[in-house]
Each structure stands twice: as structure tokens, then as C-alpha cells.
Amino acid sequence: MSLDHYVTLGRSGLRVSPLCLGAMTFGEDLGWGTSVEESQQIIDRYVDLGGNFIDTANFYTKSHSEKILGDHVGRHAAKRERLVLATKFSGNLYPGDPNGGGSSRKTIVASCENSLRRLQTDYIDLYWLHNWDKHTPIDETMAALDDLVRAGKVRYIGVSDTPAWKVAEANVTARFRGWSAFIGLQIEYSLLERSVEQELVPMAHELGLGITPWSPLKSGALSGKYTRANKGETKADRGMFLEPFLTEKTYTLVDELAAIAKAHDSTVARVALAWVRTQPGVTSTIIGARRLAQLDDNVKSLEVTLSSAELARLEELTKPAFGFPQSMEPFFPAIHNGGTTVNGVHADPSGFVMLKGERPY
Numbered sequence: 001m002s003l004d005h006y007v008t009l010g011r012s013g014l015r016v017s018p019l020c021l022g023a024m025t026f027g028e029d030l031g032w033g034t035s036v037e038e039s040q041q042i043i044d045r046y047v048d049l050g051g052n053f054i055d056t057a058n059f060y061t062k063s064h065s066e067k068i069l070g071d072h073v074g075r076h077a078a079k080r081e082r083l084v085l086a087t088k089f090s091g092n093l094y095p096g097d098p099n100g101g102g103s104s105r106k107t108i109v110a111s112c113e114n115s116l117r118r119l120q121t122d123y124i125d126l127y128w129l130h131n132w133d134k135h136t137p138i139d140e141t142m143a144a145l146d147d148l149v150r151a152g153k154v155r156y157i158g159v160s161d162t163p164a165w166k167v168a169e170a171n172v173t174a175r176f177r178g179w180s181a182f183i184g185l186q187i188e189y190s191l192l193e194r195s196v197e198q199e200l201v202p203m204a205h206e207l208g209l210g211i212t213p214w215s216p217l218k219s220g221a222l223s224g225k226y227t228r229a230n231k232g233e234t235k236a237d238r239g240m241f242l243e244p245f246l247t248e249k250t251y252t253l254v255d256e257l258a259a260i261a262k263a264h265d266s267t268v269a270r271v272a273l274a275w276v277r278t279q280p281g282v283t284s285t286i287i288g289a290r291r292l293a294q295l296d297d298n299v300k301s302l303e304v305t306l307s308s309a310e311l312a313r314l315e316e317l318t319k320p321a322f323g324f325p326q327s328m329e330p331f332f333p334a335i336h337n338g339g340t341t342v343n344g345v346h347a348d349p350s351g352f353v354m355l356k357g358e359r360p361y
Contacts, residue, residue: 001302004050009283010183011208014126014156016053016084018277019299020212021046022288023054026068027061034290040072042295049299053084053284055186055212057130058115059091066118074120083125087115088160090130103133105144112148127154128186131161138170139177146179158184158212164199171207182209184283189213191253191275192221192245194320201281210283216276217269221245224261224268227254253317260310266300273301275314 006015025032026039034042043054054073056065066087073079089111092101099106115124127148129141148154159167159182167182174181185204187196189211204211217223219241226242228251257268264271276285289295306314321327333347340346354360 010210012183020053022286023056027064057088070120086126088128088130160186164203185209192218222272270301274304
């Protein structure tokens with residue numbers, strides 16, 4: 001597989017690369033990140049390799065990320081037309097302005113206009129709700145997004161970091177009213193973050209949303225830099241996100257990833273990325289690259305094909321334990337199937353089944 005082996009995003013015809021270039025680190029405005037020059041080199045390298053899907057947000061590096069993309073891509077029609085440019089709203093850039101962020105109609109329209117200006121384009125290919133705003137009715141949000149689609153300023157819409165029940169309400173409401181519905185779901189997903197498999201992943205399957213995982217290396221914990229042997233020191237800019245996960249469980253997982261990587265003549269990071277890519281419903285995994293070499297290394301994860309035995313080993317180490325009601329699911333076949341086999345699933349009948357000759361009351 002390579003970056004130009006495109007896949008359709010969710011229940012749509014939008015073709016995207018299997019790895020999406022995340023632009024959160026473009027710009028050094030927060031005291032860390034990637035210089036403008038190297039950001040441009042990363043964009044060019046990604047596109048040269050066949051990549052077409054770039055993801056940013058209105059407030060990444062204080063909006064400089066969008067500006068970098070606009071200067072290097074948006075203002076050049078030939079470059080811009082071949083790319084799927086995605087950005088997000090919800091983040092507030094304006095201290096003292098309660099309407100500067102969130103998901104109200106006022107915020108969405110203003111955020112879209114500002115993103116279009118910074119990206120130097122007439123339209124956004126994929127416009128994400130960045131995170132759930134519980135203070136705004138979801139029908140107000142969906143109606144405003146549909147207006148932007150109808151106006152031609154947005155092509156598709158997606159949702160990130162929002163409870164499954166709220167995403168379901170949003171899409172069902174949109175479909176009943178003839179509005180544009182979310183086609184993509186952006187969630188944190190990695191071997192160290194599988195809680196999304198309880199509600200969010202099944203919801204995406206049911207409603208036809210393409211999953212685009214972020215932080216597939218868990219803020220670098222699965223990069224291969226941090227092992228039991230070296231217990232590498234974290235950098236100040238990511239320590240708060242990374243240090244809580246540098247545990248014995250993580251080191252055991254990294255040891256297993258290293259063993260699998262050795263068998264593939266690959267790296268820990270590439271194997272961890274390959275695992276995310278194989279998960280049901282995953283369309284395009286977001287990879288961040290603060291350096292050009294990191295991009296090249298991560299893209300090579302597309303060359304890794306994990307065997308069923310290797311996947312089983314990783315499953316054994318990371319399988320999540322779900323709460324109610326999923327915790328009861330193993331008992332359901334006995335309750336439902338009456339001792340028969342349904343779709344390949346068999347269970348002995350429950351203790352409540354009638355004995356031969358008995359009749360229901």
C-alpha cells in the first residue's frame with residue numbers, strides 16, 4: 001500500500017489517502033513546532049508521495065497553521081485543487097468573546113469565513129466540529145453547517161471528540177431534515193487508547209462514518225523512543241500528555257512491538273501505525289510530523305502488513321474491558337438463540353428455557 005492507494009471517507013465519494021497529514025505543529029508560535037520552511041517541505045514531500053489529505057484547525061498554532069497552508073497551497077489553484085483540505089471550528093482565538101468559540105451559528109459562520117481567508121481558498125473540503133459544545137443545540141449546529149454546504153463554502157462535514165449518542169442524534173436529525181450529515185469521525189485511537197471501541201467505533205460503523213484516528217502513537221509513547229531500557233526523558237512541550245502513559249504496561253507493549261518490528265525489518269512506530277490502519281472502520285490515520293524525517297518514517301508504515309498471529313499478540317496485551325451494557329453481551333446469545341446457531345454464533349440455552357413438553361403460560 002502507498003499514499004496514492006485512496007479510500008472513500010465514510011458513506012461518501014470523497015477519496016482520501018490512507019494516511020492524513022496533520023498540521024497541528026505547523027508554526028513555532030507556541031514555542032515549539034515546525035518552522036514555516038520545514039512545514040512547506042513536509043507538505044511538498046507528502047504530496048510528492050501521493051498524499052492528498054491535510055488536516056488542520058482554526059486555532060492550531062494560534063491560526064498560523066492555516067496561514068502556512070494558505071500561503072503554500074491555497075493561493076495556488078493547481079496545488080489546491082488536487083488536495084482535500086480539512087479544518088475545524090470550535091476553538092476560541094479571542095479572549096473575552098464568548099461567541100468566539102463553540103458551535104453556535106454565529107461562531108460557525110464567522111470561523112468559516114476566517115478559515116477561508118487564512119487558507120486563501122473559496123471552499124473547505126471537510127469542515128470538522130472540533131469538540132462537542134454542550135451549550136448549543138445540535139440542530140442549530142447542523143443547520144448552520146448545511147447552509148455552508150449549500151452556499152458552496154464547505155463540501156463535506158465531519159465531527160471530532162464528541163460523545164457517540166450526540167453524533168447519532170446529529171446525523172439522524174440531519175437525515176430526517178434533508179441536511180448534510182457527518183461523513184467522518186475524528187477520534188483518539190491507538191493501542192493505548194481503545195476505549196473508543198465501546199461506543200464510538202460501533203456507532204461509526206452503523207452510521208457510515210469514516211474513522212480518522214488522531215494520536216495513533218499516543219503522544220509519542222509508541223514512537224519507540226521510550227523503552228524500559230532507556231526510560232527516555234520527555235520534552236517539556238509534550239510531557240503532560242506523555243508521562244502518565246510511560247508505565248510498565250506501555251513498556252511491555254513496546255517490547256512486543258519491537259519484536260514484531262524486528263521480524264518485519266521495521267520500527268516500533270510503523271508497527272503501531274499499521275495496527276491502527278487495520279482496525280475496522282478506519283479510513284485515514286492522521287500522522288503528525290515535526291520534521292521531514294518523521295514524515296518519511298511514518299509513511300513507511302504502509303509497507304507493514306501484520307499477520308493474524310501478530311495482531312492476536314497485540315490484542316492480548318491491549319484488549320479493553322468494557323462496562324455496561326457491553327459487559328453483558330457474552331450472555332445474550334444464550335438468551336436470544338434458544339440453543340441454536342445464528343450467524344455462526346452458538347450458545348447453550350439459558351436456564352430460563354422451557355423443558356421439552358412445557359408450554360408458556
